[in-house]
Amino acid sequence: MGVSDFVGEKLGLSEPSARFLVALYAAYPVSIVYRLLLAQQHPRIKNVYLSLSGMAIAYYILGTNVWHSAADVLAVYLLLSVCGGTLVSVVLTWILVMGHMMCGYVVAAMSGEIHQISWRIPHCVLVLKLIGLSYNLYDARKKESELSVDMKNTAVAEAPSLIELAGFSYFHGSVLAGPQLSFRRYRDFVNGDLFDWNKTPSSVPAGVQRLLVGVALSALYSLLNQWFPLSTVISDQFNDHVFPMRVLLMVACGKVALWRYITVWLIAEGSCILTGISYNGVDKSGSVDWYGLSNIHLLKAETSITLQGIVESFNINTNKWIALYVFKRLRFLGSKTLSLLISLTFVSLWHGVWPGYALCFSLEFMLLFAERSFISFMKRLLGGTLSEFSLPLRALLTLAAFILRNIVLFYPLMLFMLLSWDLCFKFMSSVYFMDHIIVIVWCFLFYTVLANVIRKPKPKKDE
Structure with a gap:
């Protein structure tokens, strides 16, 4: 009996789930060996070790399907070696890695494959890494005045070697499910520039x-x-x-x-x-x-009274990636709302093509919009922010907001996890499509009946 079979039998997990769990914990001995023996070795030795150990973990779960990630890593290496740092390389990286993953999603959806651990799960992480790297090289060639602070902190002037790119792509701590990290952080880490081992x-x-x-x-x-x-x-x-x-x-x-x-x-x-x-x-x-x-701010995620607070404390590094490489790059559109809509559309497709993802993230867009307008309305109605009220009133409003947050939050979350249209529709009808109804009714009231409440009074002209 193998380790995964033993774990699956004891914990009641399927064989793929047991393998995933074993691989997750396997990253710890890899980290310990790195700390004890390799932390201050030559960067090339570190890259070889991190590449091979990460690929071994990926192979343990995926078997020969590890070729999907290996093919993308090799293709992107060749692409960036030829034209890295150009807009063409960014566009081609997008098409290559997202196209590969989307094809996998479509094939899985057509075959009815759902809720299964497959090569597409770690590939999600890899796609963001490789697209981010193409942007990092592109940003390094821009004028410094054109870069934001985040762009400066992640810009990379020199394209990676193949072994360096492999170490970054298969880094054992993030190869399965994140966290997302930039190539700049990885290179500084391996080169010993991130911090001083002897003084930290x-x-x-x-x-x-x-x-x-x-x-x-x-x-x-x-x-x-x-x-x-x-x-x-x-x-x-x-x-x-x-x-x-x-x-x-x-x-x-x-x-x-x-x-x-x-x-x-x-x-x-x-x-x-x-x-x-x-x-x-x-x-x-x-x-x-x-x-x-x-990737998670536990206290904030559990105590936040707003959906925006949940977004900021949940899947943090992926959200940072979306903000840096999608949302902020759409600034030329001149509309934060449109940029957010496009960003959430990308997030939905990045997760997969199942209806549950589209339902979840479209509803997230509507709920965040409704929440902002609701908070604006309450400020006008009550004449101040929550912190300005008396303790009893503040406690009452906080409790009410916390209850409302939980009610509206887990409706789209269910859609995210149920995925198929039949299951999502069965759930939504069971709770009377409540989040959709809440958003529609609130937006109707906000722009009609309540419009005069939030409209700022015009200043009187001096007679």
């Missing part, structure tokens, strides 16, 4: 802490998922409950299902921290910040 405090305590939180959350997920599985919201018994109970079950099942993703991010981040690649400078108190690759 150890990252081990921070890495172990992240691992333990991930393990604890994983155990909690395994326990509560028996009571609140995702299948609850599409079961025949779901409609037997009164509507308020259905909403509560939706929130509970959504919360538990979300922990599965957070667990993966925390465990992956811990292995990155152990190597030191997540170094993020020194904070105001003088302590080293090892959370530069953190």
